[in-house]
Amino acid sequence: MRRLFQALTVLAVAATAALVAAAPAQAATICEQYGTTTIQDTYIVQNNRWGSAAEQCIDTTDNGFRITSQQGSTSTSGPPLSYPSVVLGCHYQNCSPGTNLPAQLSQVSSVPSAISYGYAGGTYNATYDIWMDPTPKTDGVSQMEIMIWFHRQGSIQPIGGPVGNTTVGGRNWEVWQGNNGGNDVVSYLAPATINSWSFNVKDFIDDVVARTQVTNDWYLTSLQAGFEPWNGGVGLAVNNFSAEVNVGTSPPPPPPPGDGGTIVGQASGRCLDILDLGTADSTPIQLWDCTTNWNQLWSRTGNTFVNPQTGKCLDVSGGSTANGARLQLYTCNGTGAQSWQVNGDGTITNPQSGKCLDAVEQGTGNGTRLQIWDCFGGGGTQPNQVWTVDGGSTPPPPGDDQTPLAINGQLYVCGVNLCNQYHQPIQLRGMSTHGLQWFNNCYNDASLDVLADEWRADLFRIAMYVQEGGYETNPPWFTNRVNELVDEAEERGLYAMIDFHTLTPGDPMYNLDRAKTFFAAVASRNADKKNVIYEIANEPNGVGWGTIKSYAEQVIPVIRANDPDAVIIVGTRGWSSLGVSEGSNADEVINNPVNASNIMYAFHFYAASHQDFYRTEVQRAAATLPLFVTEFGTVDYTGDGGVDVGSTNAWINLLDQLKIGYANWTYSDANEGSGAFNPGTCNNGNFSGTSNLTASGNLLRSRISTPDNFPTS
Incomplete structure (x- = not known):
């Protein structure tokens, strides 16, 4: 990828890149501005220092590369300084060994890739x-660039x-969308960092065909995976890269997701x-020998059947209610064409039509299409x-009397939510x-029922608490x-947040061994x-974010080794203020x-104590980071003083x-x-009602007791 702002830049890169030939190697150090090599006899690794003459060096590996000097x-x-990357296909007349690119999109059936x-x-x-x-180009810049942003660091944004x-x-x-000249x-910007992913590149191509001037008569010319640095970047690495362009039918599928089940x-x-x-809308549904492929997996979500790989629904074509209306894959839209009722006798009916899911002409062979029929x-x-x-079933919508845990089940982080x-x-x-250690008698059946x-x-x-008479004094208790x-x-039916309540000293590394044990x-x-x-560190303070991050990256694997599914919350700098209380952000x-x-x-x-300035920073950060306010008070930062109702x-x-x-x-x-x-x-044990509540308690009770709105579809 390159952001080309002037035609002169394009010409300069093209002229220079044409002079630097790829030298096959399994491991090499490349410092030449446009130096390249090959790995696995399949991919090109390129330094591609197109935006600056200052030195950049990369070390190649069997599966990728690492930036060692920048x-x-x-x-x-x-524009950025460079785009060091792994390439499949052709880049300025330098084509990867044995590539079948360029390939016309109409002939590309799938592009499984992992990064x-x-x-x-x-x-x-x-x-x-x-x-x-639009042409089978092997030189210069192709007309359409799709950029999938797995991660970004700093104040940068797409074209x-x-x-x-x-x-x-x-x-x-x-x-x-934009044009760089x-x-x-x-x-495509991910809402949160993606470290690794296996996916079908064709899904992105299909989306661009649907939203731009690109048609299936165009050609796929190259795939490239790497980094655009503006400054820094030593240590950035593509640890593994693989991609295969399948032309024709019956390609190998991408790895199946761990979600969904079959309908047999x-x-x-x-x-x-x-x-x-x-993966495209209107793809037909058929019978086929059961495999482990993702295209036979369906997740029961509300009244729909969703294919987890595509995120699309089992759908009656055209919303028809007539006998013989065929089934297809289609973007979920909440219509009756995508509503299905699973019955006790094994039938599956479409309530909109009152008809059954049916194999055409009572067929049983591979390729038999599916329809609705009386x-x-x-x-x-x-x-x-x-x-x-x-x-692969998601539970049916809950009744009105179910608890938060019964309704929501296992939680996970999705984007910033x-x-x-x-x-x-x-x-x-x-x-x-x-x-x-101080208020243990506050937590009993009576108080928790309330x-x-x-x-x-x-x-x-x-x-x-870990210190101040806490965990360190009696870990078993x-x-x-x-x-x-x-x-x-x-x-x-409540969620329980286990808070490793460190406060003094503020360096979480002081309690690293205790945290691992606990x-x-x-x-x-x-x-x-x-x-x-x-919650692995309550309020780190007096130390930099790098120290907190290092602590988290040592404690999290301990939890994951035992409980791989639970959400984990990491404290932030400045008493968990995202650094604001220590002059950062x-x-x-x-x-x-x-x-x-x-x-x-x-x-x-x-x-x-913490008002508009802090609220503004939270609103800004929440667009990028998944946040949880694991502690707040209605009073000042000491935990005492009068309740600030307006600010709360x-x-x-x-x-x-x-x-x-x-x-x-x-x-x-x-x-x-x-x-x-x-x-x-x-001590008196009377927690019920409001007569024993403080001003803070009354305010919070009034806010928390309002009805929850937990969506189920």
Whole structure:
């Protein structure tokens, strides 16, 4: 990829690149401006220092490359310095060995590809480029460039402007379009960092065909994966790259996702199958021998059947209700054509038409198409209308009386949001304990019943202090007490956030060994629970983000080794203020995120002390980072003082708007402004009602007890 701003740049690059031949090698150091080599006898690795004459060096590996030297720097208002990359296809007359590119899009059936990136410091993006042209071009710049932004660091953005959002390859993307003076560009921005991915490049090509002037008569000319640095970048690496352009029918499929199940016909013993691994709207559905391929997987989401790989629905063509209307794959749109009812007798009906899912002409062979047809009326069922739905089901919509846990199930991070088992973004609202060493008697059946039933909370944060008479004084007792409270939360349908409550000293590395021991124990014990969220460092302070990141990247694997599915929350600099309270901002996290998946970042505020400036930063950061307010107070930063009702409501309104979850400090009778109960409440045991609530408790109860809105479709 290159951002070409002047025709002279294009000519200069072309002229120079033509003089540098690729020398086959399995490992090499390349410092020449346009130096190249080949790896695996399949791909080109190019230094491609097109934007600067300053030295850049890369070391190649069997599967990619690593930047080892990068001397230049340039303004982010202009083009980058370079695009070191791995290439399949042709780049300025330098074609990868044995390539079948250029290839006409109409002949390309699939392009399975896999990429794994390694990130480092600097200002750069990590992008996967797809080049297309109306002619089978092997030289110069093709007319259309697709850029898939896996990661960006620093104040950089794509060419042009945003035009909307879409789902491609089962992931959500922000789409930008523009022209850099040399070619058109369509960019897909991931909402959160992608470290590695296996996907079908053809899905992006099909989306661009649908939204631009590109047609299937155009040619795919090259695939390229690498980095665009503006400054820094030493250590950036393409760890692994593979791609294959399949021309014709029956190509090898991309790896199947770990989601979804099959729909098997009783008469045929064969599976509902998307024809020829197609991903485009209107691709027919047929019967085929059951395999492990992704094109036979269907997830039951609400009343629909969704193919997880494409994110598209099982659909009746044209929304028809007539006998013989064929089934197809189509973008999910919420219409009756995509609604299906699974019945106890094994039939699957389309309520809009009242007709059954049916194999055409009672066929059982491979290639038999699917349709809707009048359900068998002979006092039973007909084998070509009886199906076994095997796994991959999302639970049906919940009843009104279900708990937050029963409705939402296992949570995960999706883009910048927390999502539920229905793959919908949600917000959790709840309360935090105070230190268990001081207020243990506040957390019993009576108080937790009130939290669940009267406050209607979703979340119970268990604040386990490490110092100040906490965990370090008696690890077994504190570990057991945390586990007991996790069980109590689960019994009431609440999510439990296990907070490793470090505060003084502020360097999380001081407690690294304790954290590893503690989280190994609680993650192993609670691995099968769906209600546990891990907060690994409460309020780091007095240390840089790099130290916090290093701590997180050592603790997270300990949890993942025992509990691979749970959400993990990482504290941020400046008492979890995204660095703001120590003179920084969220860019230090955005530009250097923790190298882990399914994580969120903590933000803390106290409403009387942290106001508009902090709210503005949270709103900005939330566009890029998945945030969770794991602690906040209605008072000042000391946890005491009067309640600032205006600022508290402004904060909660913002969090509601952004769907950011929160836990309030504290569900205790501490003799301070932030305590929810009047002093003495925990001893007398009367938690019910409002008479024992403080001003802070009354305000939070009124906000948390409003009805949840957990989407299920």
